[in-house]
Amino acid sequence: MKVAFLGTGLMGGLMVQRLLEKGFDVTVYNRTASKADSLKSKGAVVVSKSSDAIASCDVTIVMVADFNAVSAVLFNEEVSFKNKTVIQMSTIGPSESQTVQKRVEQSGGEYLEAPVLGGVAQIPVGQLIPMVGGTAEQFNKWKKFLENFAESVYYIGPVGKAASAKLACNQLIATMVSSFAMSLGMFNRKVLTLKRL
Ligand SMILES: NC(=O)c1ccc[n+]([C@@H]2O[C@H](COP(=O)([O-])OP(=O)(O)OC[C@H]3O[C@@H](n4cnc5c(N)ncnc54)[C@H](OP(=O)(O)O)[C@@H]3O)[C@@H](O)[C@H]2O)c1
Numbered sequence: 481m482k483v484a485f486l487g488t489g490l491m492g493g494l495m496v497q498r499l500l501e502k503g504f505d506v507t508v509y510n511r512t513a514s515k516a517d518s519l520k521s522k523g524a525v526v527v528s529k530s531s532d533a534i535a536s537c538d539v540t541i542v543m544v545a546d547f548n549a550v551s552a553v554l555f556n557e558e559v560s561f562k563n564k565t566v567i568q569m570s571t572i573g574p575s576e577s578q579t580v581q582k583r584v585e586q587s588g589g590e591y592l593e594a595p596v597l598g599g600v601a602q603i604p605v606g607q608l609i610p611m612v613g614g615t616a617e618q619f620n621k622w623k624k625f626l627e628n629f630a631e632s633v634y635y636i637g638p639v640g641k642a643a644s645a646k647l648a649c650n651q652l653i654a655t656m657v658s659s660f661a662m663s664l665g666m667f668n669r670k671v672l673t674l675k676r677l
Contacts (some may be wrong), residue, residue, distance in 0.1 A: 561589025613642030
């Protein structure tokens, strides 16, 4: 299977390396081309247009910053998604993901979302946690592929549900960190001041 990978930032660069180590044929696109250069020596084909990567592969993985970036790499240039699958792994909103789904499907392609829990430390050891939004058939078809990044891959529901689950998890983490920071601040201001007295 030929894999197109769009976005070689912190996450995407390591995910491409993981796929190359697993023996996949990977064609890579990154907006800032120089950032993808180091992947050439590891076996990736680096192209200067995302449409070239999409056109030459069976499946396209998207791992970029946000919805604007997803739209740019998938739709800025004329490309047909006929008989191709897009697996969108960036963190974007549920309605944004459904918008991308519509555009890919209108062009004859298949779309599923698979945002991940975990970060750069989990990629080399294959311990990301992808949450899949799509049909159950798509989940069963792509689960094995996603296991290249993960020990466990979770089916959440139709497109939009996994994007929601990812945002809920991020909100939980943000809330916990801000509560911790507030408690630490109170501790520093009140408790440590008292102790000094
Ligand atoms: N970092 C984490 O621990 C982590 C964990 C879980 C999920 N995520 C999610 O994974 C995604 C990628 O995160 P990251 O940490 O890899 O981010 P990053 O290092 O900042 O990389 C962002 C990527 O998006 C591209 N990009 C940004 N704006 C673009 C645009 N307008 N058009 C085309 N490409 C654009 C960048 O291209 P350039 O190189 O040209 O700027 C780069 O390839 C995000 O959705 C993030 O929320 C991250």
